[in-house]
Amino acid sequence: MTLKTLGAQAAAALDRELMGSGAFSIDQLMELAGLSVSQAVYRVHPPRLGLNILVACGPGNNGGDGLVAARHLFHYGYKPSIYYPKRSNNELYQRLAKQLEDLDVPFVDDFPAALKSTHHIVDAVFGFSFSGEVREPFPAVIRALEETKLPVTSVDAPSSWNIDEGPPKSGLGSNFQPAVLVSLTAPKPLARFFKGRHFVGGRFVSPKIARQYDLDLPQYEGIDQVVEVDHNGQKL
Template structure:
């Protein structure tokens, strides 16, 4: 991303905006305005915090689950922005999941590897079992970016209803069969050609576009 001279703040804002638009397309406020945004400690969680701010301005009622909060100044500013909008933070995921209409999984993303550590195993198990629609950000949490769901443990049977790939789809998409969006409308043609990426056909003001998943019709 440094090739395009984008700062982490810019990229996180663009990613979070894309996530919020995907939520709006999947689950407009008329279908239920309560959205639970589950955030991890890294950049994926930051994307979720940004998305929650935009969702509030769209008319949703977001709630944040953010149990391992980063002390990084950027994340602290994002949290303060949400507090300024009186968006609640909930520490009990079981309670929060029972009081929402839609879930954003922004726990683990592109850089995740290894084992799922506390307090997230029970959270991912709850995401596996819930009937509430879930949108995962960049990767379903616990999935390996290359090989998909883990062979055992939390997330083995986790397959969210929708996935938004940020900037470009990841190899794990080969193992995914839900609805798929791409977000991050900022790549130049030169950047796309350099990294052999196809820029999807964004329309109008949209920051996201839904793409066909192999084996699944739109």
């Protein structure tokens, strides 16, 4: 059974449904999404492979997921650092950043320089709502992600990719292929262009909402918040 993908409009509608009839708050959904990402990172990059995790966060919900993931990674024993150049004035994001500051998790200003002491990268810059051109200060980040030999885990979408059409045909981001993709709630159409290890995360969709959106949700095991799937969406 191939997992159904969700385009940008359907994914946004599903989020609204979860926060409407599903009775979730955005805080809850972000916490569960970030927890899923942290578990995927632990699965593909256990602590023995290196503790330094650089998390690149954008100004929106994708960046919030990254901030949550960084907090969990800290408590797993990693040493995360955060690149968060466009901090939101939204109270939720401010609280997430404060939680990391209280743990003495460093916030860095120079992403390419921070890569020199990093073992794994979490790309939480742009999510499923991204479209158009990559604006400052993120072009340098996308170039670094294209060029690095370090493993990269992308949150929901590789940053700079079009949600339906995948990587740009040319120019910035066209050579970006992360090692790991964590699709939140359900894979997006861009997943067909992805070549690495693919996880689905988000163990919070009720059967009722799943039926409403015709989702083929994977079977999560035990306390896992993520499921690894192959390129056809089959559980591994």
